[in-house]
Every structure is written in structure tokens, then in C-alpha cells.
Amino acid sequence: MRPGIYEHGEPGSPVVAYDVFAGALHRYPKRLRMFLMEEHKQRAQQLDHQMGLAQARRPSDLRNRLSVDVREGDFHPALIQKLRATGSLGKPLFVLLDGYGGPDIPYSLLHELAQQPSTEVMVTFAPSFLTRFAEKDAAHRQRGDAAFGGQEWQEVFRKPKSDKFPFLRDRYKETLHRAGFSHTLQFEMLDEGGRLLYLIFGTSHAKGLEKMKDAMWGVDPSHGIRYRDPKDPGQQQLDLALEPNTAPLRRILLDHVASSNAGRTVEELQAYTLLETVFRPAQVINVIRRMRDAEAVRTEPNGVTKKTRVLLPASHPTPSTAEQAALW
CATH class of the missing domain: 3.40.50 (Rossmann fold)
Known part of the structure; x- marks a missing residue:
């Protein structure tokens, strides 16, 4: 060369x-x-x-x-x-x-x-x-x-x-x-x-x-x-694509939510995504909505905005990595 x-x-x-x-x-x-x-x-x-x-x-x-x-x-x-x-x-x-x-x-x-x-x-x-x-x-x-x-x-x-x-x-x-x-x-x-x-x-x-x-x-x-x-x-x-596979981001966010008894706001999850992962903050809201619909997390209030708090389901244990992968 x-x-x-x-x-x-x-x-x-x-x-x-x-x-x-x-x-x-x-x-x-x-x-x-x-x-x-x-x-x-x-x-x-x-x-x-x-x-x-x-x-x-x-x-x-x-x-x-x-x-x-x-x-x-x-x-x-x-x-x-x-x-x-x-x-x-x-x-x-x-x-x-x-x-x-x-x-x-x-x-x-x-x-x-x-x-x-x-x-x-x-x-x-x-x-x-x-x-x-x-x-x-x-x-x-x-x-x-x-x-x-x-x-x-x-x-x-x-x-x-x-x-x-x-x-x-x-x-x-x-x-x-x-x-x-x-x-x-x-x-x-x-x-x-x-x-x-x-x-x-x-x-x-x-x-x-x-x-x-x-x-x-x-x-x-x-x-x-x-x-x-x-x-x-x-x-x-x-594989980078126009519609990237966000399953890894879902697992990452679930782990971060589980690390706090009080859960995390969407804004906190977006900041974490920006500073600590390869993903983009703009991807977080759709991911949280899909996790909520699959009952992997709960949101307060139910609608998802930057101020929404994301918590683990009240009566469900933390899903394993394999279980999370199966959701998507």
C-alpha cells in the first residue's frame, strides 16, 4: 500500500x-x-x-x-x-x-x-x-x-x-x-x-x-x-442498517432500570444511551413503548415522554437475557 x-x-x-x-x-x-x-x-x-x-x-x-x-x-x-x-x-x-x-x-x-x-x-x-x-x-x-x-x-x-x-x-x-x-x-x-x-x-x-x-x-x-x-x-x-436491531439496547436499558429501586426517567435513559452505549437517544422512546407493551417494564404515567418514569413490573422478576431476547 x-x-x-x-x-x-x-x-x-x-x-x-x-x-x-x-x-x-x-x-x-x-x-x-x-x-x-x-x-x-x-x-x-x-x-x-x-x-x-x-x-x-x-x-x-x-x-x-x-x-x-x-x-x-x-x-x-x-x-x-x-x-x-x-x-x-x-x-x-x-x-x-x-x-x-x-x-x-x-x-x-x-x-x-x-x-x-x-x-x-x-x-x-x-x-x-x-x-x-x-x-x-x-x-x-x-x-x-x-x-x-x-x-x-x-x-x-x-x-x-x-x-x-x-x-x-x-x-x-x-x-x-x-x-x-x-x-x-x-x-x-x-x-x-x-x-x-x-x-x-x-x-x-x-x-x-x-x-x-x-x-x-x-x-x-x-x-x-x-x-x-x-x-x-x-x-x-x-449489522448497521436503516432499521437497526435494537434488541441489545432493550437489554441494556432493562439492566439500567433494574439497577435503581426508583426506576429511571426516559430522559435519564436517553442520557445513559448517549454517553454509555453505541445507540442514539432518539431510539429510546420507541424501545420503551415496546418494552411496556410486552410488560417487560411499566411506565408512570402510561404514556411515554421524556418525563415518564420507567420501572420493573411490580410482580415480575427481572427477565433473564435469554428471556429478553425471546421477547423481540
Whole structure:
């Protein structure tokens, strides 16, 4: 694979991103800058060439409003230095940090970015590198320490195999919180080969979280990418579609209602859905109505609005995961 282009000539992710931004700027009179970091000189030159070809396909007015800056250098500290030199720190930033090959993103970079209130990050994190190589290799453990900002993650070596990936996922989410991102959104992504990759989004704004979630649910399902919600007790695999399967959300909401003797309001369930699951708040009301009609929950009053309180049925035990799945 060459930078900006894949093995069979398909446009690479930087070119795809450029085309998406260009399409958006056709509708909005805004300006946007893309900064692309490439560690190796020859690859940086190839990437610059591909981005030049992408720009050449666009009218001059749009090229002036959508600039591209390809720089040779490691993303840390070179990225921060570039953002600071151009006056971009402190302005709205979306920073994609691709650590697919292992724990490549240092905690120090996350912390520095999080100090800027208008900055959001998306980190790709492949847990298999640490579980396969780090236990017996001190250098790899040091890379893990740098990525997590501490050594707590090394507890993974004492976890059973089935718990290793979820443990690392949760520790990395805590890492983003500790760095300063108050809201995080995490997806388990399985490609067609069944390989697992975590996408972890960090922001300081609930609205940013909601917008990112809407974007993720808008992914074209024909690409063969599937998401699993890590809070779904059934770990049901989700196929993104126009009418998504909300059975996992029903189980998640039932568990959350059961965790409080006083039940939960619909507004509380919507906030929980936004902040703690892959689902969207807009899906909650219809789900609660269906759960009420199936007598899995009761609502006070019976009509379902944001202020409605949702409780477990007075004379029914909490349904098991299997029973809940059977309802739908």
C-alpha cells in the first residue's frame, strides 16, 4: 500500500476524507485545513502527490477553502508543533490518531490535546499487540505504559483470555478520561476477517458525542463493517442498517432500570444511551413503548415522554437475557 492509495488503486483514507470534506464545503461557506503527518520522507512525498491529484479535481474556490498540508515527521511532537505554529491550537480540531499497529499514541499527546476545549480525537486501538507481545518484552511494555500513562493496564497479563480485550478497552477509555476528555464513545469494530479494532472517540462536549454517534450509525453497511456494543449482555453482533436491531439496547436499558429501586426517567435513559452505549437517544422512546407493551417494564404515567418514569413490573422478576431476547 502506498500513502493515499491502496494496493489495487482505490483511494486511501486521506483522499477519501478530503473528498468528504470537499462535498461538505460545497454546501457550507466554511474554511478547513487538513494536516497530514507521515514519518518517512518518501511516503510523505507520495502522500503529498496523491493529495495534489485529489485537489486538482476540485474548483479553485474550493481548493482555497480546503487546504492540505503534508508534513514529514512523527505525529508527536511534530503534530503539536505544527498546530501551534499555524495558530490552530484552541480552534475546533478533529484529530484522528491511528494506532492500528500497536500502542503508538502516547498519553502525553492525548493530555496536551485535551487541554484545548474545542479539540476532539478519534483513536484506533488494536489490543492484540499488547496481549501477544508485551508480557515477555520489556520494550513493548514500555510502549504500553506510554500509551496508557501508567502501568495499571499490565493487570491484563493476569486476566483470563476472554477478559483481556475488554479489560484493555476499559482501561484505555479511562485513559482518555484521565487525559481530559469528559465524554468518550467506543466501538468494537469487526472487519470481514473477524479482526478486532477499537475506535475510541473523545470530546468535552455532549453535542459532539451525539453528532459522532449519528455519523457512525450512518456508515454504509455494504462495506462489511459491523459494530458490537460492549455493554450488551448478549454481545449480539450488530449489522448497521436503516432499521437497526435494537434488541441489545432493550437489554441494556432493562439492566439500567433494574439497577435503581426508583426506576429511571426516559430522559435519564436517553442520557445513559448517549454517553454509555453505541445507540442514539432518539431510539429510546420507541424501545420503551415496546418494552411496556410486552410488560417487560411499566411506565408512570402510561404514556411515554421524556418525563415518564420507567420501572420493573411490580410482580415480575427481572427477565433473564435469554428471556429478553425471546421477547423481540
